[in-house]
Amino acid sequence: MNRSDLHQLQAMRDYPSLSIITPTHRTSPDNLQDPIRVKNLVTEATNQLHDQFSKREVEPLLERLNTLVGQIDWHHTLDGMALFVSKDFGGHFDLPFPVTERVVVDESFGTRELVFSMNRSPRYHVLVLSEHRTHLFEAVRDQLRESRVGGFPLEHEGSEEVRGLPGGHGVHEAGYRDESDRHFFHHIDAELSKMQEHDPLPVVVTGVTRSLALWDELSSNKASLAGTLGGSYEDTHAHELGQLVWPVMEEFMARDRAQILDELGEAIGAQKYAGGMDELWTLALEGRGATLLVEEDFHYMGEVRPNGMLMATTENPVGDETLVDVVDDLIEMVLSKSGRVVFVDNGSLEANGGIALILRY
Secondary structure, eight states: OOHHHHHHHHHOOOSSEEEEEEEOOSSTTGGGGHHHHHHHHHHHHHHHHHHHSOHHHHHHHHHHHHHHHHTOOGGGOOSEEEEEEOSSOEEEEEESSOOOOEEEEESSOOOHHHHHHHHHSOEEEEEEOOSSEEEEEEEETTEEEEOOOTTOSEEOTHHHHGGGOTTOSSHHHHHHHHHHHHHHHHHHHHHHHHHHHHSOOOEEEEEOHHHHHHHHHHOSOGGGEEEEEESOOTTOOHHHHHHHHHHHHHHHHHHHHHHHHHHHHHHHHTTOEEOSHHHHHHHHHTTOEEEEEEETTOOOEEEEOTTSOEEOOOSOOTTOTTOEETHHHHHHHHHHTTOEEEEEOTTTTGGGTTEEEEEOO
């Protein structure tokens, strides 16, 4: 699931809309229980729907749900799963982060846990360059899953054509190969750009020295580069590759956090900064937030008014079911207005109360 998928789900309104969210497992024997767990949740959802609606009203939805469950590949599940179904829509998403089990029947899909997990799980792309086949992975921490959309993996057909050139080996062959590789790398870059347009993520690029140099020369996605890993990893297992690229991503995140904290200091000096949830919320709603900084474990219980404004919390919110953690709503608001969100280590924003906003103006 990417942010584009999430926003599409959040925009849908249809009553009843059913959401089934459940933990799953990547490996045996734990994943043997996943089909049973999902079957039980489907039964729970079916009972809820029959209690609230007529059989005729929910029959199309339940048919779509059963079809969706029948298409699940139980051998390739991740840490969680989400099923979203209405009479006109059915979607199944494997999630690379843990979730809490629940069944929701409402006029919209239940996405709060997904927003929370997506915002706090560092996602990035891993591009594995090769002269023969280039792979793209979506990664969460050290967990990689190959992307098979946007044409990936991409085959370099020119690498085979070189062998059939007239005139044997030499300059002619080398020149053809260089031009063929350049064409292939332009193609890789174009396909990656399409992916980044819908789901912009940092990218770790791997490859041998020649491939990395060619990528650096030709790519239009260098602004998204988190780091590089030298070597040939075309045939490396995703688990092993994840162990190698995650330290590269951690270094990038550490540099990014340090730079952002420096920018915050400059913004405070220039009075282009906001602190305190009420002020933060108002300015973010106006679209003035350039970068939101949040400590990893910062939470704020509150309620959002119908006009979009934040209602102040009570002194003792425990047990008040109208209050929710509004930090993720604030994050989504900043992102929707082309702002940026950076999570920093706990304690980094102690003087700012755990959260701060760098303003555009």
